[in-house]
Amino acid sequence: MYPWLQVFQNQLKESFSQARFHHAQLLYGLEGIGKSALATNLANALLCVNTQDEMRQCGTCKSCNLFNAQSHPDLFILSAEQNSIGVDEVRALNEFIFHSAQQGGNKVVVIEQIEKMTESATNALLKTLEEPALKRYILMTCDDLSKIKATILSRCNKVQVNISDNHQIQSWVGQQGINTALYPWLENFYDQPLLLQRWLTHGSLDEVDNMWKVAHDIVRISDIAALDNSLSKDPSLLNVFCRFLMSASKQQVMNGQLNFIQYQHCVASIEKFLSDHHDVLGLNRTLSLSNLVFGLQSAMKQD
Ligand SMILES: [Zn+2]
Incomplete structure (x- = not known):
């Protein structure tokens, strides 16, 4: 887990242990801040069958092993790699949520960059958001909240992912092998550390x-x-x-x-x-x- 995301993970964990965790979470913030990583981590924690009342991953149970092998049958991911998210994909997601969990625990859906959803995809998702089912969680990310319909926003818990400590980022960026003294513009991107890492790679x-x-x-x-x-x-x-x-x-x-x-x-x-x-x-x-x-x-x- 990236160190700057820990605070958000902790907040959400706390809401989970207090039974306040919303079934639909929208993580929003700049590109390259780590929203997908946070969503993935939360998904892993929600799926772990050893720690169901405290939301963390044990790393050793069958569910964690399936997750780490990227073959968990109770996890459905709509990735951000495509240009748009269409209605057929959201229908498949709805279908996935409807069926019972194969590992007997929670079922989790991750939708990356929901601003890429088409109008009909959005409408198809709305119904699922409106009628939460027990032990079903939808984790969404978006770069730009202004592009999201109010009807979606009002049906989820919004978590703004941001950077509060530039020193933490500076030392992380240095640890990745970027010479922070070499580039005078570097600190302009401390709120997008994974973008810097991508440029390095x-x-x-x-x-x-x-x-x-x-x-x-x-x-x-x-x-x-x-x-x-x-x-x-x-x-x-x-x-x-x-x-x-x-x-x-x-x-x-x-x-x-x-x-x-x-x-x-x-x-x-x-x-x-x-x-x-x-x-x-x-x-x-x-x-x-x-x-x-x-x-x-x-x-x-x-x-
Ligand atoms: Zn586990």
Whole structure:
């Protein structure tokens, strides 16, 4: 278990031992904070047959062994890997909940990123949320609470997963093998520690670092090839680059390098770039990136 998640695990454990544990839990928070890991851990604890009144996993019972072998028949996971969660998958889930448990204990459903549910999938889930069955638990995660329908929200217990201690994250990040002194932007992502870990695993920390440097020296950039290459390998870095551009522009206003009008033009260019990427199918990334750089440079040079 990641150390920063322990506090949430403890809270939920406590509510369980006081018989207040809601049958539907929605864990929400930033991408890369560990919501799935927390949900998985809770699922393991709910399924363990040795510790049914205190919600923790013994690690040795048949149920824990099945869980660790990823073949527990009373666990149903709708993973976040797909682009959307459709009605057929939710119907299968409802069916799963309806049948009795094979191991004689609880049955647990994990739905990752419920914002990916289609409208009809949401409606199919609502009925199950409304009519809780004994010893059935639904653990859901989402990155963005604003995308979730009120009818869903009102039927579950919401748990905000966040980071309260940056020092804890800093030392964890260091333990993973990231040189925390090397990257000045690192602490901006201390509320997304698993994102940092992913970049480490994929060898993309230096590419992110290059993005940070480019964002802070955009007025002098003439060659976008390296940047374009990084974005083609991992499109999710696009949001990161824009985040760097925004903070660099803000910093330049504070340093007196940009006036407010210039700053507003920069922000408008960045926002247009981002919305084009979300809205325009088949967008030519290289062209749109050079338009962005040109737009920012013109904004910075104008009087
Ligand atoms: Zn067990």
